[in-house]
Amino acid sequence: MTTKGVRRPLGLAPTAVLLLGALYCLLPVCWVLAASTKTRGELFTTNAFAPGTGLFSNIADLSAYRDGIFWQWMANTALYAGVGALLSTAVSVLAGYALAKFRFFGRNMIFNVLIGGILVPAVVLAVPQYLLLAKAGLANTYWAVLLPSILHPYSIYLARIYASAAIPDALLEAGRIDGAGENRLLRVVAVPLMLPGMVTIFLFQFVAIWNNFLLPFIMLADDERFPLTVGLYTLLATGANQPALYNLVITGALLSIIPLIALFLTMQRYWRTDLSGGSVKS
Amino acid sequence: MAKANRGARVHSAGATPYLYLAPAVALFTLFIAAPIGYTAYLSLRRVQFSGLGLGKKSRTEIFVGLDNYRTAVADGEFWAGWLRVLGYATLVLALMLGLALVFALLLDSARVRLARFSRIAIFLPYAVPGVVATLLWGFLYLPSLSPIHATLRAFGFDNVDLLSPSTVMFSMVNVAIWGGTGFNMLVLYTQLRAIPRDYYEAARIDGAGELAIALRVKVPILAPAIVLTTVFSIIATIQVFTEPMTLRPISNAVSSTWSPLMKVYRDAFVTGDLYSAAATSLVIAAISVVPSLLFMRLVRRQAFGEER
Known part of the structure; x- marks a missing residue:
């Protein structure tokens, strides 16, 4: 026509x-x-x-505020997000690989229980997590924010999808026939094939921890250990009635989003969100 | 389940899979299972003071059965909070997911210019923490600073208060839409790109326009992804905490119990009543369980139906 x-x-x-x-x-x-x-x-x-x-x-004023505590918050956030996301990726990839490529008793049950963690509202966990960590003497330490951030059920779910899509069974089978041990297969075959997926898992978890407010807000009392989100919140809470502090809050807000926006623009091709499709195309 | 196992040519190798799962299971036990168990335990107890309530021995923890639950459910403010969150969540879900779908379809239609720029710009708020997003919009809602008010004044709307009791919810909805549309758009767009192009050729040959293809071919294919993003968004909006909490310093219209989660926080850490906080948080969990179970069914059927 x-x-x-x-x-x-x-x-x-x-x-x-x-x-x-x-x-x-x-x-x-x-x-x-x-x-x-x-x-x-x-x-x-x-x-x-x-x-x-x-x-x-403005930047000089912000850096001078309480002896440069803003940069301490920035460093803390980088520590929480960097170390947390790294450990989280490792744990998720191990679990996802095991769930996708091995057949064993309890596989479905373990997966369902782990994945069920997505559904538990954060606050149901955060309060008792705080109480339990306080009992262990870990409340108000870096561990209090790091440890609960490592397990991320959704990353395990993604890792399982990536592993089953990216690693051919034949390749593992061939390795086993050649007498390679399981840990060697993991290192030489599985991890390289899952690498693009691992970067994606790392990035999502990095952003999730960087942006998290509830957990550090509940866990930390000492502002030396605050991440940016909690630090800026307290700065706003102090400064809301003092327009003199507006400049600090605004400049802090800008500086706090620059690292993530940079990460986001440079890692464009890894921001794949295949929820059900399978492999990461790189 | 039978499906997931069908034709599983996966390896069975003794202890290895358990070893690889051990860190995840250990962390799950410590940071999810134990806290839930502890919450359930606390929710059945209460502190009782004897005598004048002075000294260590006068403070004992007793078992009170479901008393805390009765108190939690009988609290009008708790349900008022749910009502506010229900209104908030309905608006956020409809507008955010609607916009995400429209943007994803438009990006995929291959007829738009500057698609890359728009895609990156719309996804950009994902990189902004909820606290900072609320803070930025919060400043934009302040009459003394905001270009919004200047624009409204130019159109003859004086004295619009975006932080009053009647408007603050919409201001919060706006923050949530701003922060969440891009992520959901990207999820749907990624799915659309995975559909082979020649899929649409048959429809084109039949004379279907872009709009008809979008509505009759693309949307049905997207249906599982739409349901999945919806369920994720429901879980997230029910738990709204950061946005109202961050608006509190600049708006009197946000009470300390604006959302159910804020009430849990207040009970646990401001009034120091851990026991009713525990009961309330379990009631919240129970109410969230419906969309959650739906989600479980979806995840299983959708993603692992065809795993080898």
Whole structure:
């Protein structure tokens, strides 16, 4: 009926809708970019998206706040997210590989129980986790945030999908016939094949821990160990009635999202979210 | 289950799988099973003071059966919290997932320009922690700072208070939509890209337009992924805590028991009543169990139906 060119014209309306969505999503980010460059006076007087002249003095003020505690929060967050996500990936990949590639008594039951952990509301866990860790003398330590972050049932679920899609049984079988031990097969065959999937699991878990608020909020009392989320919350809670502190909160908010946005833009190809499809295409 | 086992040519090798599962199982026991058990234990107990309640011996823990549950369920504020969260969750789920689906379909339609830019921009809020997202929007809701108010004034709406008791829920819904649309869009978009292109050719030859293909071919294929993202989103919105908690410093309209989880937090750490906090949190868990069980069925059938 119609020719190919006419059948697929440039969609002006779809493009406009998507650009509106993009604009909406960028709005607060653009605002904080502009606001963080403003001095205290400029913040309330100049146009919301006009750049100001105070970026460096704001950063200096924030760095000076309580002897540079903001950078301590940043380092803590990097520690929680980095170490937590690394351990989490290791535990998930081991479990997912075992569940996908071995046949053993209780396989389905173990999987169902582990995966059931997704469904438990975080607060049902956080309060008793705090009490139990307090009994062990670990509340208000780095461990209190690190240890509960390692097990992530959803990552185990993803790892199982990746393992069953990416590792051919024949390859493992051939290795076994050649007399390779299970640990060697894991190291030489399974891990390299699952690597793209592992990066994805690491990234999602890294972001989840970086963004977590409830767990550290409950576990920590000492602001020396706070991650950024809890630190910024307390800064906001102190500063809400003192517009003088607005600049610190705004600059802190900007600095706290830069690392994740950088990670996110550089690791683009690993942000695959195949919930049910299988392997990661890289 | 029978399906998962069918034709499993997977290896059976003694202790190895148990060894590989040991860390996960140990962590599960310590940080999920034990806390749940401890919560259940606490929820059946209460502290009793004897005498004047002074000194160590006057404070004893006693077993009270289901008393804490009765108190929790009888508390009007708890149900008011549920009502608020129900309204909040309904709006968030409908708008966020609706937008995510529309964006994913538009990105996939191959007729849009700047698709890459839009995709990255819409996914960007995923990299912003809930606290920071609420904080940014919170500033944008403040009349003294916000370009929103300046815009509203230009259209003749003076004195709009985005943080009043009647509007604060919508302000929170906006934060949730902003933060969650991109992730869900990416999930659906990834699924769409996995569908072979020639799948649509038959429909095209029959004269179906892009819209018809989207509604009659793509949406049905996406159905399992839509259900999965919906269930995930239900679990997440029921647990809303960070957003109302972060808005509290700048809005008087958010009470300390705005959402059921905030009430648990207040009971446990502000008023120090661990026992009713434990009972309340288990009631919340029970109410969340319905969508959760649905999710379990989906995960099993969908992802592992065809595992070799």
